[in-house]
Amino acid sequence: MVKASLEIIAENDHFIVINKPPGLLSIPDREGKEISLKEILQQKYDQIFTVHRLDRETSGIIVFAKDPETHKFLSQAFEERTVEKYYQGIVVGTLPEKQKTIDAPIAENTVKRGVMIIHQRGKHAVTDYEVLEDFGKFSLVQFRIHTGRTHQIRVHMQYVGHPLVCDEVYGDGIPVKISSFKRNYKLSKNEEEEKPILSRIGLHAQRLRFTDMEGNAYDLTAEMPKDMRALLQQLRKNA
Template structure:
């Protein structure tokens, strides 16, 4: 049974976050979406994982090593002392950390695997977003197809650099944006009625989206333990909305179903 950290925000609302690993040096969690990693400078009262953990461990017992976007779920690591913080930050800065993400993207990616090697720079007209630009900083993302569906593809991604929004911008540049990422060319949300033939609601019932955040999950993170130097891999299962998306695609957008229908 998974251990969970029970966090409370300013309203007293409980948030249960899965603990992937914890010792006196580091804390690894399965971050839920759409929880921020760090405080929002425009909305400082918005709940964020860093402040919530400080409320449990104390202000001097948690140090930010890296971040995940609010809409991204998955593995995130915090240091619990200054020495561990320095050691982990050095690993990220030297690109020694191995990260694996999973995403469901729009369209059918033709190549089984490939590399996106395109520089990234801040977007000149959209504050907080980035874009592929010849004048940007080096950014490299490797991808591999896990499953293809009609109109969608399930990918494994390995960023070789760590630019903000790198995967999201790279997938947009590839022509296959994350399926539910409106900032980078995707939809805002998806509904079962768009996939299931004959879908019907009861009278007076309103349909809710089955996913309303970017279909991007940080699946694993390989680091060296900050105290022992031993390599360790931290992994997190995707959350319910991501798994629901996959189940719907496998049930209603499997290529074999459409091939069979076309042969009749």
């Protein structure tokens, strides 16, 4: 991962907004063996402060502050839910309700560390969803999360029986291949085995709306990465 390949969506003296590629950690993990987005930014800027984070496999829009005041202001905005957060995801199956609000508390599994479950002892968690396209075997869904719980969209979609594609923890984790939805699929001559189109969780942080310390309003979007776009293109073709 090199600095030059990072896609900057917006930047000023106070913060930077990046379209995070899938597979890159937002911030260093406990082991510290892998480079994170924060560390890449730290190589370029003197100070970088974490405002929020995305799961490693989730792509999309993420904000880092450049000074303590902005960090405090933006962190508070996220906590107080004045920031609007929109995601797009590819889920398994056809959802019976095309629009719905999922309001179900999320807690950490006491047996499996790092895995979240729906439980009454959990924290309040609210997700709105709207089906954008229905392909039968899969659906493209837009989410707006009103709370910022760990794995919130993934847990809520498992809860309603339509987990995100390729989710090993909350779904079947099976990579998506064209042969899984295209009849009479044949390998090309130089292929020994079929390569998956998507092999990571199909979730992308698509849009953020927030106001900065000076009262300027931002409405920023991040383009979906190639792997998810390729899958959608194939699904549309075969719909």
